[in-house]
Amino acid sequence: MAERVGIVGIYQTKYEPRKIFDSYPELVFEVSSRVLEETGLTIEDMDQIITNSQDFWDGRTISNRTVSEACGSVLRAESKVTMDGSFAVFYAAMRILSGCYDSCLLVSHCKMSEGAPHVINNAMFDPLYQRILGFDELSTCALQAKRYMYKYGVAEEQCAMVSVKNLKNGMTNPHAHRAMNVTIGQVMSSRMLANPIKELDAYPVTDGACAMILAIEEKARRWTKTPVWISGMASRLDSYYLGDRDLAEVASLELAAKKAYQMAGITNPRKEVDVVELSEFYSYQELLWLEAMGFWQRGEGGKIIEKGVTAMDGELPVNPSGGILSGNPVTVAGAIRVAEAALQLMGKAGKHQVDGAKRALAQGHCGPCGQGQCVIILEGGR
Amino acid sequence: MRTTARRSKRNVAIVATGQTDHRSKRPDVNIIEMINEAVRRCLADARMTIEEIDGIVIGNMEHFEGIFFTEMWSVEGAGSFLKHGMKITTGGTTGTSLALAGYYHVASGLFDTVMTIGWEKQSEGETTAGLIFQADPLWERATMSGAIGSFAASAAAYMHKYGITEEQAAKVAVKNRKNALNNPHAHLRMDLTVEQVLKSKMLAYPIKMLDMCPTSDGACAMIFASEEKAKKIYQNPAWVIAGVTRHDQPFGGDLQMVVNLRTLRSATEEAYKISGIKDPLRDLDVAELYEPCTFAELSWYEAAGFCGPGEGGKLIDSGATYMDGELPVNPSGGVLSTNCIGATAMIRVAEAAIQVMGKGGQRQVPNVKRAMATGFGGSWWSDVMILSKTP
Numbered sequence: 001m002a003e004r005v006g007i008v009g010i011y012q013t014k015y016e017p018r019k020i021f022d023s024y025p026e027l028v029f030e031v032s033s034r035v036l037e038e039t040g041l042t043i044e045d046m047d048q049i050i051t052n053s054q055d056f057w058d059g060r061t062i063s064n065r066t067v068s069e070a071c072g073s074v075l076r077a078e079s080k081v082t083m084d085g086s087f088a089v090f091y092a093a094m095r096i097l098s099g100c101y102d103s104c105l106l107v108s109h110c111k112m113s114e115g116a117p118h119v120i121n122n123a124m125f126d127p128l129y130q131r132i133l134g135f136d137e138l139s140t141c142a143l144q145a146k147r148y149m150y151k152y153g154v155a156e157e158q159c160a161m162v163s164v165k166n167l168k169n170g171m172t173n174p175h176a177h178r179a180m181n182v183t184i185g186q187v188m189s190s191r192m193l194a195n196p197i198k199e200l201d202a203y204p205v206t207d208g209a210c211a212m213i214l215a216i217e218e219k220a221r222r223w224t225k226t227p228v229w230i231s232g233m234a235s236r237l238d239s240y241y242l243g244d245r246d247l248a249e250v251a252s253l254e255l256a257a258k259k260a261y262q263m264a265g266i267t268n269p270r271k272e273v274d275v276v277e278l279s280e281f282y283s284y285q286e287l288l289w290l291e292a293m294g295f296w297q298r299g300e301g302g303k304i305i306e307k308g309v310t311a312m313d314g315e316l317p318v319n320p321s322g323g324i325l326s327g328n329p330v331t332v333a334g335a336i337r338v339a340e341a342a343l344q345l346m347g348k349a350g351k352h353q354v355d356g357a358k359r360a361l362a363q364g365h366c367g368p369c370g371q372g373q374c375v376i377i378l379e380g381g382r
Numbered sequence: 383m384r385t386t387a388r389r390s391k392r393n394v395a396i397v398a399t400g401q402t403d404h405r406s407k408r409p410d411v412n413i414i415e416m417i418n419e420a421v422r423r424c425l426a427d428a429r430m431t432i433e434e435i436d437g438i439v440i441g442n443m444e445h446f447e448g449i450f451f452t453e454m455w456s457v458e459g460a461g462s463f464l465k466h467g468m469k470i471t472t473g474g475t476t477g478t479s480l481a482l483a484g485y486y487h488v489a490s491g492l493f494d495t496v497m498t499i500g501w502e503k504q505s506e507g508e509t510t511a512g513l514i515f516q517a518d519p520l521w522e523r524a525t526m527s528g529a530i531g532s533f534a535a536s537a538a539a540y541m542h543k544y545g546i547t548e549e550q551a552a553k554v555a556v557k558n559r560k561n562a563l564n565n566p567h568a569h570l571r572m573d574l575t576v577e578q579v580l581k582s583k584m585l586a587y588p589i590k591m592l593d594m595c596p597t598s599d600g601a602c603a604m605i606f607a608s609e610e611k612a613k614k615i616y617q618n619p620a621w622v623i624a625g626v627t628r629h630d631q632p633f634g635g636d637l638q639m640v641v642n643l644r645t646l647r648s649a650t651e652e653a654y655k656i657s658g659i660k661d662p663l664r665d666l667d668v669a670e671l672y673e674p675c676t677f678a679e680l681s682w683y684e685a686a687g688f689c690g691p692g693e694g695g696k697l698i699d700s701g702a703t704y705m706d707g708e709l710p711v712n713p714s715g716g717v718l719s720t721n722c723i724g725a726t727a728m729i730r731v732a733e734a735a736i737q738v739m740g741k742g743g744q745r746q747v748p749n750v751k752r753a754m755a756t757g758f759g760g761s762w763w764s765d766v767m768i769l770s771k772t773p
Contacts, residue, residue: 003491047386048627054450055471061445061516062473065632065761075648077386077627079479082444082471083453091468091483098489099391100625123450233492237467240457255464367454372467 005093006220006227007378008213009039010339010346012175015208015327018113022207024058025070027109031211032071035105039213039223043072046213047101051080052088052108054331056120071107084279085210085335086364086374090233092214102216108336109209110329117205124368126241137281137368138202142194144247144369145284149196151248152299154287156196160187161305162283163200163325169312170322172351177327178204187283201283206329210336221382226346231359232264232377242368250292253365253373257293264359264377270295273377274357275344276310276318277337279364280325286310286318289363293375312354320344320352334364338376345380387626389656390489393773395612395619396739397605399732400424404569404600404720407505413447414459417501420601420725421461424497427741428605428615435605436493437466439483441476442501442724445512460499473516474672474759475627476500477602477727481755481767482625484606494608495615500725501601509597509723516761522633527586529674530594534586536639537677541588543641544692548588551676552579553698555592555718558673561705562715564744569598569720579676593676600722602729609773620738620753624656624768632761640677645764646685646756653754653766654687662709663688663702667750668737669711670730672758673718679711682756685764705747713737713745727757731767738769 011034013019013027022030028051036042049071053063060066064073064080071078081088085108092104121136148154161184170179182200190199213223220227236252236259239245257269266272273295280286287301295316296304304310310318319325321340328336341360343349362376400423402408408416417440425432438460440453449455453462453469460467472479477500484498510528517526540546556576562568574592582592605615612619628645630637638644650662659665671686673679680694688709689697697703703711712718714733717726734753736742750771757765 055444055515056450059515059519061443061512061514062471062760064472064629065516066518068629068632068761073629074631075628075645078472078629079470079482079627080472082441082469087468091470091486094490094492095486097491098486100387100389100486100489120450123448124454126455127449235466235468236464237454237457237462239463240455251464367451371454371457 003097004217004229005096005214006217006229007342008215008220008224008227009035010212010342011035011038012210012336012339013208015175015177015206015329017177017205019111019207024109024111025067027209028067028107029070031209032105032107035211035213041223045103046105047103048077048095049073050088050092050104050106051078052085052331052335053080053110054082056123057110057115057331059115071105083372084364084366084374085332086338086362086376087235089335089338089376090235090374093230093233096214096216102219104214106212106214107209108332110331111207112205112329113207138197139194140242140368141282142197145196145282147247148284148288154302157184157188158302158305159201159283159287160184162280162286163187165311166319166323166325169320169352170326173321173326176322177206179322179326197282203281203324204327206327208329208332210332210339212335212339227382228342228345229379230376231379232260234259235372235374237372240371247369250288250370253289253292253370256373256375260375260377269293270316273316273359273361275320275341275354275360276316277321277341277362278319279333279337280323283325290318317354320349320354334374337362337364341378345378387652387656389624392489392491393609394485394488394606394622396622396735396769397607397612397615397619398424398428399735400427400603401567401729401732402600403567404598404722406569406596406598408503408599413503414456416503416599417456417499417601418459420603421499424603424605430615432461435461435495435497437487437496438462438499439468439470439480439487439496440499441469441471441480443471443476443512445515446507446509446723447503448507472760474723475727475757475763475765476724477729478731478757478765478767481604481728481731482627482765484604485622485625488606488608494611496606497603498728499601499603500728502722502724503599504597505599530585530589532634532639533675534589536641537588537675540640540677540681546680546695548580549576550695550698551593551680552576554676554679555579557704558712558716558718561713561745562719565714568715570596571719589675595674595717595721598720598722600720600725602725602732604728604732616739618739620735620769621773622767623770624653626653626766629763630761637762639762640681643681643685643762643764645762646682649764649766650686653768657768662686666709666752666754668713668747669709669754670714670734671711672727672730672756673716674758710747713742713747727765730755730757734769738771
């Protein structure tokens, strides 16, 4: 990318299963005001605001209307990306690259505890042919997990290893809420949700919000000593009907990753990326997404996790934050991946810091079985 | 208010548009097919194939049809298969938010050709129920009555404050629906008299049936292109000169609504500054205003600076905004003639572009050099885009 957009500041709420004392606007106000405060800026410094939420999850038509005062968009430019948060980061950065705006406050929120996940996720399927089958995110992802395991010979235990790793990583992340030391056996014997996905293979219901400040290069340098640059970003959508796809293949992610690598000048991602934050709503997804992004050959994911390549002390730490399995709300999840990846490059990841991380990859997805994919490459250094 | 938006670094042009023929019900097509109809018409207008489009930006109001992740659901109809895709939704302004997104996509240098699609199939949902869901569940929802109630209350205040009459409002309905007779895509195409409007069924004083926009099924698609591509696609494209957004507070009680749409005032002031417009009535050649009801068009004249505060009624009386007036407003027939919500604001931009490109057929205003399109929605929010014949 010819011009650079920098991430200047980040603020996340603590993620919790049920934030009964905070309404959506209160969550949004907390992260919006704190990110400005911590960066030493005011809302006057922000040329625009991008919000990220879902009418379905909020139970509110025009969900950004609810939070306009909380995010400071009164008599200002604001727009809402109604997808995963990674796409919202993409849009915010793009609007800055257009030259129309110098800076952006990005705010993403979701309170899963106030919605009915099955009903909401069932609504993404075709009303005539598919909804009646009872499809939701969990049941269709179980189909994808089965197909992936069958086609590439990945074992349930290998998927469980992702949960073991990420839940343990989460113990060093103060924002995570389901962090724990578990064994493969405990994951395997946790409650079956939809074969082969068990309770500890699946993300927990979570409430929370995340805010970020982005700016043109000149302002980013002025506003922080630790800017993080977006050096590549791409998204792709696959076909909608599950029957039209081989669920073990993720063409949208392959293409998005390829494009993002090309923009960032990456030819060998395994060697050239230092840390990955990806969206594993279910444990199998971490293995599948990493293969699709070309970190290693198809079908190698199981062996890779066995060898500890993606562990905190491995060659390529994946989800040092504990990932979505440790508790991130949907919609916000992709923005949190970008935020956590940026924190690594700022050297502000605290106890889950990967030493010397210079380049990071963040990935987000939405739609049935990862239909829409977004990949963002970040680089540290002034 | 300080200026926040600037003109983009790269020049961006609108090179093609495509619309369905909007109707109250389209039982002959499903939503995907309806979207596809607009996409194909847009590609035909550009003489392009879907392979030549780098990305798709789409939006609608999800609660109206009850479908979650509509951007995923509509991939096959929209043509976004294995392409960059994005969904932007902002209520009534969704269409302009999408058009602005098309502009930013290309202006960023990351894309050369981007298609934007807005759509709504209101016959397959319950719009008023969907609209009521925007109200705060504790404080506002019990008294929220959809669109008509808030327009009625604030239109009455507008009449009271400035002495605007029901007859003056009725003239807007007569003008716009007559203009729609020249627009093959319009839903309500009617040759009305002021008398007929005044005698139409009272919905909520002072709003009568013919003062209000309809509910329509329809879709609109547009193609935005970089300067290099635009020149190859269409020799006389509509260049985007300015794009401005203003949002406002969530609670209706904090806002003056129809009396003084401060978001439109603020947005137009900034858009005029960016595009060097001093006197909009003189400097603009045509405007497509998002007028959800007749009274709103009069009030928006004031907010957009076509006349002074309270002078909206006098402006329509003068004939300045008719097809042969100084600044024709809504040659397409406007929202009073067509309202497929996720597409409505985009149709304003598309129609303004059509005027600049000289493709208006019977609704063409002669010699259009500069056009304005506005979007309205959310909590009395406004978007403004200024298009020009020259980059």
